[in-house]
Amino acid sequence: CEQPAIRTVLSRAARAAVKRGVRPHKKTAIALAELEAMLATCGDSLEGLRDRALLCFGFASGGRRRSEIAAADLRDLRRIGPQGYIYRLEHSKTQQAGVTASSTPDK
Numbered sequence: 624c625e626q627p628a629i630r631t632v633l634s635r636a637a638r639a640a641v642k643r644g645v646r647p648h649k650k651t652a653i654a655l656a657e658l659e660a661m662l663a664t665c666g667d668s669l670e671g672l673r674d675r676a677l678l679c680f681g682f683a684s685g686g687r688r689r690s691e692i693a694a695a696d697l698r699d700l701r702r703i704g705p706q707g708y709i710y711r712l713e714h715s716k717t718q719q720a721g722v723t724a725s726s727t728p729d730k
Contacts, residue, residue, distance in 0.1 A: 641727070652686040658678060677692060684710050684712070687712070691712060699712070
């Protein structure tokens, strides 16, 4: 949320919940078998290729959140050799400083 007053209220509510012993449930990341099942549903159309690229990027870069994948910028992707890349994630929900994730595509 962009409004400071609402962010303050939400932050205070989250801290109060932690004091009461309420912890947020962490989501389990997908496994390779689940990724392969999702990739199998992507067709050969332009949209299918896009979807396949986004799924592979999210998985190979350490299981990015949907919002992080949507905010990804090509300028933050750097090639490191014939088959490797480094992606610099400037801001993350769990780590506020920059994070680097690297990936080497399948051969």
